[in-house]
Amino acid sequence: MLMDDMGWGDLGLNGDPSRETVRLDQMAREGMLLTDFYAASPLCSPSRASLLTGRLPIRNGFYTTNVKARNSYVPQEMLGGIATSEILISELLAWAGYRNKIIGKWHLGHSRPEYHPVARGFHEYFGTPNVHFGPYDDVKTPNVPVFRDQRMVGRLFESKEFAIDRRRQLSNLTQLYTEEAIDFIRRQSASRSCQPFFLYWTPDSLHAPTFRSAAFAGSSSKASSYGDALVEVDHSVGRIMDVIRGDPRLAQNTLVFFTSDNGAALVSKTDAGSNGPLLCGKQTTFEGGFREPAIAWWPSRIAPDTRTAQVASQMDLFRTIVNLAGLEMPLNRTYDSNDLGPVLFANRSESGEGAQLNSSMFFYRGDTLMAVRNGPYKAHYWTFTNPIEEFRRGIDYCPGSAVANVTTHRLTPHQKAPVLFHLVRDPGERYPIPRWTAEYKWAKRQLDAIAEQHQAEMQPGVPVLNICDRAAMNWAPEGCEQLKMCLPKPISAPYHCDWPH
């Protein structure tokens, strides 16, 4: 279960004062809460590519070299998508006999057969290739299509079933995705074949402009559309979990992992989540951009009401799943993926003895390694929020927060003297460790060595997010004829995408 732009601090158990994620909190109490769990990118497309490939965006190609250290993703006009040379976890599982389904937002490419999820290990697909951008006028720009398996079954905004009321921020999409998940799980459970399944459930209602179904409008004491949408996904998670809880065979044999694709998009102000005490949000390499709410649930193997401060990432789910499914990791590529089994299944007590794996986290922005974490220490080798011109226009990735020499508005190098934080003492990255201290010198030596080795061994993949082309948009996906929703495709005119931050 992968949320879109949900923040670390949104979880009641992570300190949201309104504590409205009651079903997620229950799930965490029945399983394990991971407090130091990271995305692979502070942006949605690269994060999702890394989740499914177990590799950093710099390896799987989900980055740009158009400009140094710039964020990139898959907008409507993106020509690129997930390379066929990448092996997705869905593909490995399909080859091993799993039945796989993706419900919700794909975001790994469109308009080419090889970028379609049904070509990438997902037997079933109900959702959209992109986030709910729009509305588009369907002349200059097509509305985002909704797919059932290979075929488009409508478009966001214009199909009544997939309407999004922008003014009132209403849509029934999360409900559709919830029913679809329940239906899939029940279907798999009822089948005689005992075929195992992999469900990737990823609603996008928490992405600004957020939406909720009419029944949830006003359901949050937050009195915001984001708050309502959060109550709704919490409710949906509860409904899906109840299906699993209520079926002894499913409850016995199902690992459910809940997390988010990147930090809360603070730039959207009150139509966004919370990163709690963490610095900045989506788009940045500070904790607010990368650290995620994370819950692992599997009552027969994970002890209830446990938690871990193990440094881990969504990429670790790749190797964890491979091991659980009894498969082997592909040998011809480098992975950024650890097996979390020893952490998840350790059945540790409340006293929680801290990390078990010596993992490092590498914080990239585009083509640039900005920061490294190991143990409690994080070194920033580059700092950047967004350009000062953007900031002056009111675009702020760190609203209300400003740390001198840290939340910089130009790409600022710190290679010789990285800005160091102790993330347990100072999760908010407010107090750089003074350079003259022994602690600084010791931690710098460790982190420098880790960063140097990582960079010496790094072989970047071919960047796939450099070229845009309006012809790549979803003008006429398969199935549009019956719906009379085909649009004339313009002549191809590729150009270097503009990545402003």
Add this chain to the structure above:
Amino acid sequence: MLMDDMGWGDLGLNGDPSRETVRLDQMAREGMLLTDFYAASPLCSPSRASLLTGRLPIRNGFYTTNVKARNSYVPQEMLGGIATSEILISELLAWAGYRNKIIGKWHLGHSRPEYHPVARGFHEYFGTPNVHFGPYDDVKTPNVPVFRDQRMVGRLFESKEFAIDRRRQLSNLTQLYTEEAIDFIRRQSASRSCQPFFLYWTPDSLHAPTFRSAAFAGSSSKASSYGDALVEVDHSVGRIMDVIRGDPRLAQNTLVFFTSDNGAALVSKTDAGSNGPLLCGKQTTFEGGFREPAIAWWPSRIAPDTRTAQVASQMDLFRTIVNLAGLEMPLNRTYDSNDLGPVLFANRSESGEGAQLNSSMFFYRGDTLMAVRNGPYKAHYWTFTNPIEEFRRGIDYCPGSAVANVTTHRLTPHQKAPVLFHLVRDPGERYPIPRWTAEYKWAKRQLDAIAEQHQAEMQPGVPVLNICDRAAMNWAPEGCEQLKMCLPKPISAPYHCDWPH
């Protein structure tokens, strides 16, 4: 149980990523967590005076009129203290037959008999009249005395028993206070008289410069003295609670309330706690200055694992205790105290239906009403952090945070257009509600009316924190002769205390 400078975000259940307050979290799971619980002041002395009197500092005199909107407290040279015209909860309970004890920091005046806790309803006293300021050279300034009941039994720093190793930040004081609490509770429980008791347990180890006992040095993954001190008080709370849990009569009949006197002192940087997502810290009228961790425990009356977002304050404990003890509120004065009984004993379910009492919170800084909260809305009529000259010298009450027109470095009026926040949507006070919205106009009208009525009815008490005098220091407390710790008292020379922020 009143902590010193502990922050809202320090509690694991309030989102501290290290989650080391395991015993406090357990206490909250056995009882009720209050997420919107406030101190009466962002500073220790006024907060403590309000806790014991049930009245705002502006009423009980714990403020200054030397300068407008300035914070004040009880330093060593403070001439004033808690007025004899004030009625303390300890006095009411003593008159009703309770056995009362204060363990820890008093901070309501010294060097005059009427300011001594044993003269104010506490039959027993083990602790200090002030926080662990020092060390003093005992010539120009006496070290803070430690009292057992009426008599001084040593001084901080210089008495071996009460030593504080400043360099290593070590002291055994919290352990002494813990043993003392356990001894008192066991003694009361074992007595044949069934005399009820009131214990006010208030260690000051979390106040910078923090300290911990040697056994707890390095006990926190935070790798800070504050972190260790927090683990130690958490452990101490657990030990005290275990005594109560282990005695069926005590467990059946004891309300335990845990909170802090003001927000985390962010100015102390990494030797301080965390206010989680809240803005700024101690000394300010933002949420980080006022909102507190709060737990109510009473298994026979408070449902386990409940929580409330009821807006409430430490002053409410006065009326709550009066009602629980079957007493009557004094009639000849105004109280700022609601009975929390209906909230605590409602046995509400996890679904938590929000506030039950229509309480307003008034945020004063010295003589000035800075802000008002009602429901989710808070209006700032004045904003101020600290003077720009201080800030430029590195004294920062909001490190890493800066909100335009909000975290101001001069006392800035906003009476005509108060800065409004929706504290559920935006607990961090980052996004002022735009003035042109209907929401702003509606909420402003409500809050203006509440503020106006409050101010129209306000009769300020005589301010007791205006005058300082070095002769008021603890030169020769009762008992000093036997210890050979008397110091010559200088000639009285009162002056207006300097309150720089």
